[in-house]
Amino acid sequence: MDATSAFSLILERDPALFAIVGLSLWVSLSATLLAGALGAGLGSAVALTRFPGRQGVVVVLNALMGLPPVVVGLLVYLALSRSGPLGQFGILFTPTAMIIAQTILIVPIIAALTRQVMEDLWGEYADELNAMGVTPWRRMRVLLWDARFSLVTILLAGFGRAAAEVGAVMIVGGNIDGFTRVMTTTIALETSKGNLPLAMGLGVILLTIVVAVNSLAWAVRAWAERHAG
Amino acid sequence: MQAEPVITLSKARLVMGQRMILRDVTAVIERGGPTVLLGPNGCGKTSLLKAMMGLVSLTSGTVDRHVGRASFVLQKPVMLRRSVYDNLAFARQTAGLPHSESVMTDLLNDFSLTHLAHAPARRLSGGEQQRLAIARALAREPALLFLDEPTASLDVAQTRLVEDLIARISARGVKIILSTHDLGQAKRIADDVLFLVEGQLAEQAPMASFFHAARSSQARAFLAGELVSIDGEKP
Ligand SMILES: Nc1ncnc2c1ncn2[C@@H]1O[C@H](COP(=O)(O)OP(=O)(O)OP(=O)(O)O)[C@@H](O)[C@H]1O
Ligand SMILES: [Mg+2]
Numbered sequence: 432m433d434a435t436s437a438f439s440l441i442l443e444r445d446p447a448l449f450a451i452v453g454l455s456l457w458v459s460l461s462a463t464l465l466a467g468a469l470g471a472g473l474g475s476a477v478a479l480t481r482f483p484g485r486q487g488v489v490v491v492l493n494a495l496m497g498l499p500p501v502v503v504g505l506l507v508y509l510a511l512s513r514s515g516p517l518g519q520f521g522i523l524f525t526p527t528a529m530i531i532a533q534t535i536l537i538v539p540i541i542a543a544l545t546r547q548v549m550e551d552l553w554g555e556y557a558d559e560l561n562a563m564g565v566t567p568w569r570r571m572r573v574l575l576w577d578a579r580f581s582l583v584t585i586l587l588a589g590f591g592r593a594a595a596e597v598g599a600v601m602i603v604g605g606n607i608d609g610f611t612r613v614m615t616t617t618i619a620l621e622t623s624k625g626n627l628p629l630a631m632g633l634g635v636i637l638l639t640i641v642v643a644v645n646s647l648a649w650a651v652r653a654w655a656e657r658h659a660g
Numbered sequence: 661m662q663a664e665p666v667i668t669l670s671k672a673r674l675v676m677g678q679r680m681i682l683r684d685v686t687a688v689i690e691r692g693g694p695t696v697l698l699g700p701n702g703c704g705k706t707s708l709l710k711a712m713m714g715l716v717s718l719t720s721g722t723v724d725r726h727v728g729r730a731s732f733v734l735q736k737p738v739m740l741r742r743s744v745y746d747n748l749a750f751a752r753q754t755a756g757l758p759h760s761e762s763v764m765t766d767l768l769n770d771f772s773l774t775h776l777a778h779a780p781a782r783r784l785s786g787g788e789q790q791r792l793a794i795a796r797a798l799a800r801e802p803a804l805l806f807l808d809e810p811t812a813s814l815d816v817a818q819t820r821l822v823e824d825l826i827a828r829i830s831a832r833g834v835k836i837i838l839s840t841h842d843l844g845q846a847k848r849i850a851d852d853v854l855f856l857v858e859g860q861l862a863e864q865a866p867m868a869s870f871f872h873a874a875r876s877s878q879a880r881a882f883l884a885g886e887l888v889s890i891d892g893e894k895p
Contacts, residue, residue, distance in 0.1 A: 555738055561715055562732040563754040563800070573750075577741045659741045659780055 437631035447609075448629065452636055455613040458526055458600065459593040462533035466593075467586050470538045474545025475571060479553060492546060495539030500532075504602030507532040511603065524605040529613070532599040537589040544585045548578050580655030587648040591641055664691040664726075666804060666835050667712055671721035674707055674859075681707045683860040683890075684721060691727075693851025694826065694836040696867075698843070700888060704859040705839035706735055709806050712837065727835065729755060731802035735809050735839075737793035739781035744773055744792055747781045748799045755800035763799070771795040771825065787818040794825060798834075805829065807838040811845065823849055843883065847871060855879050858890045 440448050477488055509515050511523040511531075522528050552574050560570055575582070597615035604611035606620060614633045621630040667689040674682035681704050689695050697705045710716045711723055713732045731751075740747050748767055749759060768774040771791040776784060781792060790810060797805055807826070811819040826849055830836050840846055846853060850867040855876070863876045874880045878888040 556740070558715070558734055559738045559740075562713065562734065563751060565754055569754075573740070 436628035437635060440628055440632040441636065445632075448632055448636075450609065451612050451614055451617050451633065454526060454611070455594060455615070455637075456640075458529045458613060459533060459590055461530045462537060462593045463586055463590040465530070465534045466537045466541050466589055469534070470541025470589070471545045471575070471582060471585075473538070474542040474547075475549050475575065477542070478546045478549035479567070479571060479574070489543075489546065492539050492543040496543050498536055498539060499598065500536055500596040501598035501602065503532055503536045504599035507535065507599070507603045523603060524607060524611060526604070526611060528603040529600045529611060532603045533593040533596065536596060536599055537593050540592060541585055541589045544588070545582065548581045548585070549574050552578050577659075580651055580659065583651050584648040587644050587651075591644050594637070594640060594644075665689065666691050666725070666727050667837070668724045668726070669712070669721070670723075672708070672711060672718050672723055673720045674704075674711060674716065675719040681859050682711065682718070683858070685856075685859075685861045686721075687854060687861055687864055689835075689837060689854075690852075691835055694830050694838055694849050695852050695854065696846045696850035697837065697839040697854050697856060698841065698846050698850075698882075699856035699862075700841060700882065703856045705841075705856060706808055707859075708856065709808050709837065709839055713806055725804070727803040729800060729802045730804040730806065731797035731800045732806040733793045733797045733808060733810055735812065737789060737796075739784070739789060739792065742781060743778050744768070744781050744784070745777045747792060747796055751796040752799040752801075755802075757799075757801060767795045767799055770828075786813050787815070787821075790814060790818070790822060791825070794822065794829075798829065802834060804835045804837070807836060809839055809841070811840070811842070819845070855882070857882075857888050860890050862890070 474492075477485065477492070507528065508523065510517050511520070511528055512518055513523075522531075553570075556574065556577075560573065565573065595615065597619055600611075600613055601616045601619070604613070604616065606612050606616040612620075614637045618630045618633050618637070621627070621633075665688050669685050669687045672682050672685040673680070685708065697708060699705055707716065709732070711718055712725070713730055714723075714725075715732070740750060742750065745764065745768070748764055752759065752763070765774075768777055771794065773788065773792060773795060776788060781789070784792060790813070794807070794810065810826070811822050814822060823845065826836060826838070838849070847867065852864065852866045853870040854861060855863040855870065855878070857878045862878045863870065863874060865875070870879065871883065874883060878890070881888045
């Protein structure tokens with residue numbers, strides 16, 4: 432009964448439901464792109480340079496991969512609240528705040544994984560690229576290009592993590608109906624209210640998106656192995 | 661014709677950790693046919709080639725290159741995760757040369773790689789990768805080509821094929837400096853020989869005199885298939 436009404440919500444293209452899905456995708460995709468630019472840059476820089484304390488940075492990046500979303504939410508909340516350092520922008524409880532929180536959540540994931548991938552590839556290529564007299568700048572471009580399929584899977588992993596988290600967006604978004612409600616926060620709220628059809632409908636969609644993202648990651652990897660070696 | 665130096669080594673010394681890997685090597689390598697660096701495993705052939713290429717810096721002493729662009733084929737070449745064609749194109753680009761479809765076609769042809777042009781380079785067999793590695797080095801149109809044991813992992817037929825290619829490249833005027841521990845190969849392709857023992861240059865001689873009238877006791881021992889060390893005694 433609940434399941435049928437859940438599916439009928441999806442099939443009837445219930446506008447409220449689709450607004451929620453749309454906002455979820457917007458927030459998590461934006462966060463993934465931002466975190467991708469920041470994280471891939473940071474990860475590559477750490478992979479390709481040597482500086483004192485580098486080992487410490489690597490350890491911290493790896494540890495931050497497991498950042499609890501509620502803690503990120505709390506920190507962003509403190510920064511954005513009226514009395515916080517960024518309070519004057521008045522973006523707490525807006526989608527922008529949610530994008531910021533998810534970006535912070537997944538930057539370490541993307542940076543740490545990128546660092547690993549780039550360092551491994553540099554280990555393989557170093558002698559050869561040095562023999563060809565490749566400049567540091569071009570070296571970076573070659574490695575990013577040849578690691579592109581791995582980088583795409585890393586981005587997809589970041590997106591999966593962002594789309595599935597609930598703690599951070601709940602705290603900084605406030606779960607305001609029609610404005611900052613995303614799939615995960617709606618599922619949490621509606622379940623607690625006993626409105627199972629909407630929660631289940633969203634659950635099905637969220638699950639579908641996560642499965643689709645993982646299949647895509649797998650397909651990218653398979654394609655890359657066949658065509659780039 | 662006046663002898664024309666390609667590389668001048670003066671008391672080239674390389675120390676890594678506690679080990680002296682090159683011991684004050686002094687030599688002049690001249691333009692002409694292939695120069696072969698000969699010596700047992702671990703004697704410092706790779707290190708000396710890399711020092712001449714400028715890939716490792718000497719602890720003391722100097723190395724001077726008197727010719728233009730050089731290319732280096734590593735003992736274990738690494739292919740970029742790209743197609744055969746793109747590996748060649750990339751190497752050419754690193755030398756600052758304009759892309760040329762006819763150069764690419766010729767290279768693929770010369771090295772029997774045409775049918776593999778669009779295959780991922782890493783999927784190639786060992787022999788095919790070795791040919792690609794040499795083709796890739798040539799894509800940079802070098803005046804000087806270093807080859808570090810280019811046939812170490814090849815069977816007899818592939819070895820002969822690569823040796824023929826080397827002869828053709830040399831005939832085109834590219835100076836080749838090649839390392840090997842294979843006496844037969846040295847005999848087949850060398851113009852002159854640098855014989856290295858434990859990082860020390862034990863002998864430098866034209867090929868024929870090295871093989872028929874070696875001056876050093878180490879060279880005579882090596883030619884006889886014995887183990888050699890720098891004090892001339894069997895270890
Ligand atoms: N980075 C390094 N640190 C310390 N020792 C090194 C290093 N690189 C090479 N060696 C040592 O220097 C010696 C000479 O090495 P090299 O690779 O030049 O020898 P090779 O003549 O090319 O040997 P092979 O015929 O096996 O290729 C070896 O004993 C090797 O272990
Ligand atoms: Mg070697």
